[in-house]
Amino acid sequence: MQVQTHVDINSEWGIVAARQAGRKLAREIGFGSVDQARITTAISELARNIYLYANKGQIYIEEVSNANKRGVKITAIDQGPGIKDVRKVMEDGFTTSGGLGAGLPGVRRLMDDFTIDSEVNNGTTISAIKWLR
Amino acid sequence: MYQLYKEMLTNYLRNKSEHTLYSAQQFSKEMMVKDLSPEEMVSLHISVFKEIVEDLPEEVIDSFDLLLEVMIGYGLAHREHLSLRDRQRQLESELNVAARMQQSLLPSKELKVDEVDFGVTSVPAGKMSGDYYHYIVDEQGHIGVAVADVIGKGIPAAMCMSMIKYAMDSIPEQRLQPAALLENLNRVVERNIDSDMFITMVYGSYDPKSHRFYFASAGHEPGFFYEAATNTFHDLKTKGIVLGVSPKVQYHESSLKLEPGDFVVLLSDGVTETRVNGEFIERKDVSQLIGKYKHLPAQLMAEQVFRELERMQDFQLKDDFTLLILRRNV
Numbered sequence: 001m002q003v004q005t006h007v008d009i010n011s012e013w014g015i016v017a018a019r020q021a022g023r024k025l026a027r028e029i030g031f032g033s034v035d036q037a038r039i040t041t042a043i044s045e046l047a048r049n050i051y052l053y054a055n056k057g058q059i060y061i062e063e064v065s066n067a068n069k070r071g072v073k074i075t076a077i078d079q080g081p082g083i084k085d086v087r088k089v090m091e092d093g094f095t096t097s098g099g100l101g102a103g104l105p106g107v108r109r110l111m112d113d114f115t116i117d118s119e120v121n122n123g124t125t126i127s128a129i130k131w132l133r
Numbered sequence: 134m135y136q137l138y139k140e141m142l143t144n145y146l147r148n149k150s151e152h153t154l155y156s157a158q159q160f161s162k163e164m165m166v167k168d169l170s171p172e173e174m175v176s177l178h179i180s181v182f183k184e185i186v187e188d189l190p191e192e193v194i195d196s197f198d199l200l201l202e203v204m205i206g207y208g209l210a211h212r213e214h215l216s217l218r219d220r221q222r223q224l225e226s227e228l229n230v231a232a233r234m235q236q237s238l239l240p241s242k243e244l245k246v247d248e249v250d251f252g253v254t255s256v257p258a259g260k261m262s263g264d265y266y267h268y269i270v271d272e273q274g275h276i277g278v279a280v281a282d283v284i285g286k287g288i289p290a291a292m293c294m295s296m297i298k299y300a301m302d303s304i305p306e307q308r309l310q311p312a313a314l315l316e317n318l319n320r321v322v323e324r325n326i327d328s329d330m331f332i333t334m335v336y337g338s339y340d341p342k343s344h345r346f347y348f349a350s351a352g353h354e355p356g357f358f359y360e361a362a363t364n365t366f367h368d369l370k371t372k373g374i375v376l377g378v379s380p381k382v383q384y385h386e387s388s389l390k391l392e393p394g395d396f397v398v399l400l401s402d403g404v405t406e407t408r409v410n411g412e413f414i415e416r417k418d419v420s421q422l423i424g425k426y427k428h429l430p431a432q433l434m435a436e437q438v439f440r441e442l443e444r445m446q447d448f449q450l451k452d453d454f455t456l457l458i459l460r461r462n463v
């Protein structure tokens with residue numbers, strides 16, 4: 001059975017709810033405590049960006065699997081302003097908050113697969129998968 | 134790794150010895166080499182701790198959740214540090230290549246002419262230099278020398294400096310007319326170089342038959358003229374606006390006669406703006422220093438002056454340094 005939940009993000013509460021959902025699924029799939037913390041941190045960062053820059057959006061959390069492994073997939077979707085220069089925001093040291101290593105480059109590091117799709121004035125979709133080893 | 138940490142923690146809980154703490158310090162180095170992240174280290178501690186201490190209070194176990202969550206952030210900062218370090222290394226090696234390329238823009242053949250004794254030293258404050266020097270001997274045996282200084286430092290100044298070389302190459306031979314040369318160069322610079330970049334330059338040419346030294350300057354730090362007969366230094370007084378400010382500029386040309394043993398010194402402001410204990414040294418101090426080494430061949434003289442000034446500022450150059458000396462042989 002593959003589970004999918006989604007959480008609306010329009011307040012700090014939404015961020016916490018998304019973390020909770022993510023941690024629950026990660027634990028069920030069998031991730032250890034370090035990876036659970038990594039996955040929830042990635043969810044926080046994505047959800048916080050939605051909240052801060054797009055005001056509202058959704059976080060989808062689902063189990064994924066391929067031939068021989070299982071994982072957690074997080075998808076963050078919003079219809080906000082979009083990101084003008086994606087390459088730049090993916091570079092280390094470019095977060096506006098100067099947040100040491102966090103932000104989108106941090107999400108990419110915390111997770112295994114990472115894709116970002118953003119169009120100015122049309123919103124942003126980011127998805128990231130962590131595979132169980 | 135697990136076993137090793139388990140032994141260390143067991144030992145420490147038993148005897149609290151400094152020796153075990155020392156092993157832990159060595160262990161941390163090893164773990165960093167293995168790229169173990171801070172959160173993984175914490176997690177290792179937790180599992181080992183749980184194993185060797187039975188019936189840990191629930192609060193202790195739960196408290197680790199909080200610690201782990203906090204350590205994720207440190208882990209990210211650590212990994213960012215590693216990736217920035219790699220990038221820094223890459224930039225460093227690119228910069229080394231660029232610095233070598235820049236070096237190749239300077240004259241490579243030594244200037245060997247019987248009538249004069251010539252020396253030049255140029256040292257960048259960083260990897261790349263905003264100073265430029267040039268020398269050439271034309272078919273008639275006239276010697277052209279120049280020192281230029283881009284106002285500003287670092288890579289932008291260095292890139293600008295590279296352009297001067299090509300600007301010099303692009304203007305036709307007029308090596309005996311310093312003022313005309315600067316006027317032409319000014320036009321090229323004005324047209325091609327950003328308006329917020331300024332270049333100062335002094336150009337001189339020496340005619341070994343008449344022993345006259347002609348020179349003109351575009352806002353450049355005045356050089357020195359050493360008169361052997363009276364053992365005195367004079368400023369090479371010049372007037373002229375820096376290159377690139379306005380398209381039509383006229384430069385004033387002066388000349389003087391060199392007697393045997395007389396020499397001229399061209400320099401960049403990195404020489405005169407040497408700071409010792411926070412204060413600029415005086416031009417007089419520079420000429421005195423040059424005078425101190427005047428018994429040496431020009432090349433050694435330039436090198437010695439550099440060495441001494443470098444030592445005076447504790448080997449930390451604030452600005453690019455260029456010193457060029459041309460002496461009439463006896």
Ligand SMILES: Nc1ncnc2c1ncn2[C@@H]1O[C@H](COP(=O)(O)OP(=O)(O)OP(=O)(O)O)[C@@H](O)[C@H]1O
Binds near residue numbers: 054080096104
């Ligand atoms: N969902 C989004 N919609 C619009 N812009 C976004 C979105 N997510 C990120 N951005 C833009 O990308 C930039 C980088 O985001 P990132 O999360 O990497 O860093 P940050 O939010 O500026 O700082 P930090 O997350 O470290 O506190 C943001 O400053 C913002 O301009």
Ligand SMILES: [Mg+2]
Binds near residue numbers: 045048049103104
């Ligand atoms: Mg952010």
